[in-house]
Amino acid sequence: MTGGSDEWWEGNAAVQVPAQVEYEKATSVEHALTLLTRYGPESRILAGGHSLIPMMKLRLAQPEMLIDINGLTELCYITLAGNQLRIGALTRHAQLLDSAVVGQYFAILHDAERVIADPIVRNWGTVGGSLCQADPSEDLSAAFAALKGTMVIQGPGGAREVAAREFHTGPYQTVVRPAEILIEVRLPIRAGGGSSYRKVARRAGDWPVGAVGAAVWLERDVVADVGIGLTALGARNFAAAEAEDYLRGRPATADNLDRAGQIAAENCRPVADQRGPADYKRHLARVLTARVLSEALSRAGG
Amino acid sequence: MKLTVTVNGTDHTREVEPRLLLIHFLRDGLGLTGSHWGCDTSNCGACVVWLDETPVKSCTVLAAMADGHRVRTVEGLADGGRLDPVQEGFTQCHGLQCGFCTPGMMLTARWLLDHNPSPSEAEVREAISGQICRCTGYENIVRSVLWASRNGG
Incomplete structure (x- = not known):
């Protein structure tokens, strides 16, 4: 607060505010890496902040140093490079949804973005931030798993690529090391494909009860x-590898799509929570998998 | 830390804690209480302001993140004594009851009409879908935005 901040907070005991934290603006990716190295594991990258700031209010996250990368416009882009679509980590959700080239090649991403939070949150939340937050119910993690994307992670010694399906190591955990930054997502563009994403949520803008994407x-x-990518359903690596293995090489019949849905449901491990019981979520995994496969096929001209 | 934010065209330089949220900077630091502080969890949208050209939920943005940027609040909507067409629409169509959600609704409506001067009713509903009217007065909010779109944008 301006001036006598302590008195103001003490008089507002119910106020949710983050704990004391240091703050610095990064002026380049290299600068951000230097700051991460200098301040160590108690520092956190601040992108859109729409997961980190609420977690700081609740003391679920208590970084000592925030490194604000919102000024790094060089991480804010969607470009075609050969047979890849490249998405900068600081790209806002709204930019992904507004991008014609994204819609042209990856309908799944527009399907997903339409149901991620709400338009105002999408204005500021970032693609990279969502991935690094690594919430087990996050939508793009499933979409990128379905698309078999690649994450580009920059560290002091250079950049490395990690498959989307190897990016998450568990709930709220990724392979990004303390002195590294996710800088880009790469998606292979292959002719003749179609894709789709469907989510069941309790209300508009909510986290999914379950959601599935397919290409x-x-x-x-x-x-x-x-x-096939699943989220909120306890799927290993956000993917339904067994269902993919079943379907690959088989005719795209309704029976085979249903069977793939069954296999996806049998191989995920949803947990019961306030959004629903495990068997209901398993039901969603089966039904949604068959539906997105069917829609993806119709978009592929199949 | 020292920051400078251009709010409704005026530069404000203040010493703040990095943890200060933008909504509190506006309300308690600058006395601009038109932006309301609601759920504090980026769900309700009562705190929506523009950061540069984009509506954001200012309970989930640090004031520090606005350093060197422009912020537009409801106090900056009217042009001198002349109401913005969106404000006029809310007046004409009874677009507010208690008024708590109104500043955020109007700032989102202004942004929508700047980008889509003739939105459909569905597009208006989608645009305000991240904002809650605790009086459930959505019908008249939508009518107000559509009125503004027909009367000067």
């Missing part, structure tokens, strides 16, 4: 390749 490539009427 499918056809050769004649046979599934040449397929990616």
